[in-house]
Amino acid sequence: MLGDYDMPEDACTIVQRGKMFKKVKETLKRGLNDDLSLPAPKWDNPNFQSHPLNGTRYTSRTFFEQEWESVWTKSWLLLGRETEMPEPNSFQVENIGPESIIMVRQTDESIKAFYNVCQHRGSRLIFSNEGKSETFACPYHGWEFATNGKLVKAQDSEDFPINPCEHVTLIELKCDVFAGFVWVNMDPDCQSLREYLGPVCNDWERYQPDKWQRFTAMTVNVPCNWKILQDNFCESYHLPTVHPQLRESHEESYSKTTFDICSEGHSRMIMLGATPSATQYGPKPPLTEGLAERLRLWDLNPDDFTDRALHARKALQEQMRLLGRERGHNHYENLRDEQLTDAHMYNIFPNCSLTFGADGVLLQRMTPHPTDPEQCVFDHWYYAFTPSSGAELLRAQTNVRVDEENAERQFFDYGQKPMGIIPDQDVAITIGQQLGLRSRGFIRATASGQEDRISWFHHIIDEYMQGQRP
Numbered sequence: 001m002l003g004d005y006d007m008p009e010d011a012c013t014i015v016q017r018g019k020m021f022k023k024v025k026e027t028l029k030r031g032l033n034d035d036l037s038l039p040a041p042k043w044d045n046p047n048f049q050s051h052p053l054n055g056t057r058y059t060s061r062t063f064f065e066q067e068w069e070s071v072w073t074k075s076w077l078l079l080g081r082e083t084e085m086p087e088p089n090s091f092q093v094e095n096i097g098p099e100s101i102i103m104v105r106q107t108d109e110s111i112k113a114f115y116n117v118c119q120h121r122g123s124r125l126i127f128s129n130e131g132k133s134e135t136f137a138c139p140y141h142g143w144e145f146a147t148n149g150k151l152v153k154a155q156d157s158e159d160f161p162i163n164p165c166e167h168v169t170l171i172e173l174k175c176d177v178f179a180g181f182v183w184v185n186m187d188p189d190c191q192s193l194r195e196y197l198g199p200v201c202n203d204w205e206r207y208q209p210d211k212w213q214r215f216t217a218m219t220v221n222v223p224c225n226w227k228i229l230q231d232n233f234c235e236s237y238h239l240p241t242v243h244p245q246l247r248e249s250h251e252e253s254y255s256k257t258t259f260d261i262c263s264e265g266h267s268r269m270i271m272l273g274a275t276p277s278a279t280q281y282g283p284k285p286p287l288t289e290g291l292a293e294r295l296r297l298w299d300l301n302p303d304d305f306t307d308r309a310l311h312a313r314k315a316l317q318e319q320m321r322l323l324g325r326e327r328g329h330n331h332y333e334n335l336r337d338e339q340l341t342d343a344h345m346y347n348i349f350p351n352c353s354l355t356f357g358a359d360g361v362l363l364q365r366m367t368p369h370p371t372d373p374e375q376c377v378f379d380h381w382y383y384a385f386t387p388s389s390g391a392e393l394l395r396a397q398t399n400v401r402v403d404e405e406n407a408e409r410q411f412f413d414y415g416q417k418p419m420g421i422i423p424d425q426d427v428a429i430t431i432g433q434q435l436g437l438r439s440r441g442f443i444r445a446t447a448s449g450q451e452d453r454i455s456w457f458h459h460i461i462d463e464y465m466q467g468q469r470p
C-alpha cells in the first residue's frame with residue numbers, strides 16, 4: 001500500500017520529499033482506519049507440502065517428550081488475562097504440561113512470570129489458581145518470596161554459608177502482554193512476541209480487546225492428545241456434520257470462506273456470519289430465529305427480511321456502524337465491515353484457537369497432560385466487551401455459551417457437566433478420533449484442500465522438532 005508513495009530516485013526536490021513523507025506519515029497515523037469496506041489483506045501464504053498426519057504423532061510417548069522440549073519450551077504461550085490481575089500483587093497460576101507458572105502484577109503495573117517452584121529444595125510454591133499476596137510462602141520450610149521474585153524470608157538464615165535472602169530469587173520467564181492476554185516464553189533467547197505473532201497483531205488491535213472481561217471460563221480434562229483439538233479448530237470441513245445448527249447463522253461452504261496461513265506459523269479463517277447458509281438451505285434460505293433476534297437488538301425489523309434473509313448481514317453491518325458509537329461500541333470505528341458480522345478464527349501456534357466476533361472472542365486453548373500423550377486440558381473461555389444492554393447482545397452474536405461478567409472459572413472432567421452445545425459436539429468427536437488414531441489400521445490422513453491449515457500446523461511442529469525454528 002505504501003508503494004503508492006515510493007520515493008522517485010531522481011528529480012525530487014526537498015519540498016516534494018517533505019510532502020511525500022507527510023503523506024506517508026498521515027497514512028501510518030490513520031493506520032487502522034483504511035477502507036473498512038474492503039476484506040482483510042491476504043497473509044503471505046507460503047507454499048508447503050501436505051502432511052501425512054500418522055497416528056504416532058498423537059500417541060507416542062517419545063514424540064510427546066520431544067515435542068515438549070522442542071515446541072513448548074520455545075514458543076510464546078498465551079497464559080492469562082491482564083484484567084484478572086488488576087492490582088499490584090494480584091496473581092494467576094497456570095499449568096502447562098509438567099510446568100506451573102505464576103503471573104503477578106508488579107508495583108510498576110507491569111506483569112512478571114516465574115516458575116512456580118521454590119528455590120530451597122524444589123517444592124511447588126503456590127497451589128491456588130489466583131489471588132493477591134505480598135509474598136509467596138513455601139508450604140515446606142516457609143521461605144517467602146516477594147512478588148518481584150526476591151527471597152525476603154528464610155528460616156534460620158544464619159545457618160547458611162551466605163544468607164539466602166542476599167542472592168536467591170525465583171526463576172523468571174520472558175513475559176509480555178498483547179490484546180489483554182499475558183504470554184510467556186520459556187526460551188530466554190526468544191524473538192519478541194510481536195515478531196512471533198506477525199500479521200495477527202494488526203487484525204486483533206482493531207477490536208481493542210485489552211479490557212474485555214471474562215464471561216465464560218471452563219477448564220476441562222479431555223482424553224485425547226492436545227493436537228487433535230487444535231486440528232479440529234484448524235478446519236471447518238466438520239461443520240455440516242458435527243454442528244448442523246451452524247447453518248442457521250453461518251455460510252459454512254469452504255468456497256465462500258477465506259483461509260490464510262503466515263510464515264510465522266499461524267493461520268486464519270474468515271467465515272461469513274449473520275447469514276443462513278445458502279449452500280445448505282438453497283438460494284432462498286429462511287430467516288432463522290437467531291438472526292431475527294440479532295436484527296431486533298440492532299433496531300431492525302425482522303419482517304423486512306423474511307423473504308430476503310441473505311440481505312440481513314449487510315443491513316446489520318450498516319446498522320452497527322450507525323448505532324455502534326452511541327451504544328458505546330467505539331471499537332467498531334476500526335473494524336472492517338466483515339469484522340462486524342463474520343467469524344474470524346485464528347489458530348495461534350502451538351495451542352490456541354481464538355474466534356473473534358464484533359464484541360467478543362472465544363478462546364479455546366489446549367495444553368498437554370504432564371505425562372500422558374493421550375490426555376490434555378481444554379480451556380473454553382469467552383472474553384467480551386460489556387455492552388450497555390448486557391450479556392443478551394453477546395448471546396445473540398455468538399454461538400457459544402455466555403455466562404455473566406467475571407464468570408467464575410470451572411474445572412471438571414469432560415462429561416461431568418455440559419460445556420455448551422458446540423464444544424460438547426467438538427470434544428465428543430475428538431475423543432473418538434483418538435481411539436482411531438491408536439489403531440494399526442490407520443496409516444495416514446487423506447485430507448482435503450480446506451484442511452490445509454492442519455498440515456501447516458504440523459509442518460511447523462516438525463520444523464521446531466528438527467531444529468529449524470524458532
Ligand code: FES
Nearest residue numbers: 118120121138141
Ligand atoms: S522447599 Fe520451599 S522452603 Fe523448603
Ligand SMILES: [Fe+2]
Nearest residue numbers: 238242243426
Ligand atoms: Fe467444531
